[in-house]
Amino acid sequence: MEFIRVSAGSAALLGLKRVKMLHAPTTIHLLQYTTAGCKANCSFCPQARESLVDKKMLSRVSWPEFPWHVVKDAITEKFKEAGFQRVCLQTVIYSSFIEDMLQVVDELAASGRILISVALIPVAKKVMEQLKTAGAERVGIALDASTPALFSVVKGEKAGGPYTWDGHWKALQDALDVFGKNRVSTHLIAGLGEQERDIIERMQQLHDSSITIGLFAFTPVRGTRLETVKKPGVIYFRKVQLARHLIVHDLARASSFTYDEHTGQLISWGIADSDVIKIIQDSHGKMFETTGCPGCNRPYYTESPRGPVYNHPAPLDPRQVEDAIALLFPGT
Numbered sequence: 001m002e003f004i005r006v007s008a009g010s011a012a013l014l015g016l017k018r019v020k021m022l023h024a025p026t027t028i029h030l031l032q033y034t035t036a037g038c039k040a041n042c043s044f045c046p047q048a049r050e051s052l053v054d055k056k057m058l059s060r061v062s063w064p065e066f067p068w069h070v071v072k073d074a075i076t077e078k079f080k081e082a083g084f085q086r087v088c089l090q091t092v093i094y095s096s097f098i099e100d101m102l103q104v105v106d107e108l109a110a111s112g113r114i115l116i117s118v119a120l121i122p123v124a125k126k127v128m129e130q131l132k133t134a135g136a137e138r139v140g141i142a143l144d145a146s147t148p149a150l151f152s153v154v155k156g157e158k159a160g161g162p163y164t165w166d167g168h169w170k171a172l173q174d175a176l177d178v179f180g181k182n183r184v185s186t187h188l189i190a191g192l193g194e195q196e197r198d199i200i201e202r203m204q205q206l207h208d209s210s211i212t213i214g215l216f217a218f219t220p221v222r223g224t225r226l227e228t229v230k231k232p233g234v235i236y237f238r239k240v241q242l243a244r245h246l247i248v249h250d251l252a253r254a255s256s257f258t259y260d261e262h263t264g265q266l267i268s269w270g271i272a273d274s275d276v277i278k279i280i281q282d283s284h285g286k287m288f289e290t291t292g293c294p295g296c297n298r299p300y301y302t303e304s305p306r307g308p309v310y311n312h313p314a315p316l317d318p319r320q321v322e323d324a325i326a327l328l329f330p331g332t
């Protein structure tokens with residue numbers, strides 16, 4: 001394997017590129033290199049087979065390529081001083097992606113001190129075992145969509161992609177067997193057209209299955225098939241973030257929330273609004289920070305630094321906490 005892509009912020013942290021940053025990433029993000037793109041065809045993704053976007057892009061972030069040996073040396077040398085907490089390798093389907101993935105993990109893990117996550121495409125359980133032996137600490141397998149029907153449209157059969165809902169769930173189960181509870185994560189994209197109830201109930205199912213949940217706000221990228229779909233409103237994303245927090249900390253269950261029968265919109269949290277507000281205040285708005293693997297802040301992955309900020313890459317200041325509360329509970 002000759003080249004690998006590095007997110008612009010990670011490349012800056014590693015001293016490979018000069019980039020102005022408001023917030024430094026706390027995880028080094030790597031993306032497998034292919035000029036042809038991924039053989040899958042997820043309709044929101046610049047790497048997709050049919051997307052017209054430069055393959056340097058993933059979401060709204062640019063990922064320049066560098067020789068692998070240069071990146072590997074930079075990561076192993078700077079691990080302590082650069083202050084990052086883990087490395088995340090994003091896989092892409094091409095002919096040798098499994099061998100290349102195992103090589104990256106094996107060679108980084110050889111240093112014995114780097115936590116490695118792999119954002120994995122569903123692969124055979126045997127490959128997951130090889131990945132664990134090579135040194136991966138945890139894996140993520142992205143459902144992205146909250147319902148089977150949406151999954152088909154954005155990354156499965158109706159998108160001309162190779163994936164199935166059942167296949168992703170089987171891969172998540174296999175990964176749980178191999179890596180263990182709470183070392184397997186998935187991502188959900190809010191704003192693909194799901195109802196609030198859909199995404200909230202899916203988060204409950206994932207939590208009950210000991211799968212950790214990272215949230216993304218849908219981001220239209222010009223040249224992808226979803227380029228004309230609008231970003232979700234911030235209030236919608238804040239609701240989903242808050243619901244995730246209540247669910248994953250066992251403070252409430254999705255079944256105790258109430259929803260509008262027709263629109264699926266959340267009406268109440270199943271606990272008093274004043275208690276929910278206190279939870280937000282006591283946590284200093286922790287639920288509005290980036291979610292995913294421990295130690296990952298993905299600065300401005302889905303938003304412009306000019307805002308609005310969907311996933312905060314750093315602890316919120318008191319004004320930001322109060323703004324979020326005012327948005328969710330107008331009139332308080």
Ligand code: SF4
Nearest residue numbers: 038040042045047048
């Ligand atoms: S599998 Fe991942 S990289 Fe490939 S098209 Fe889908 S989202 Fe993009």
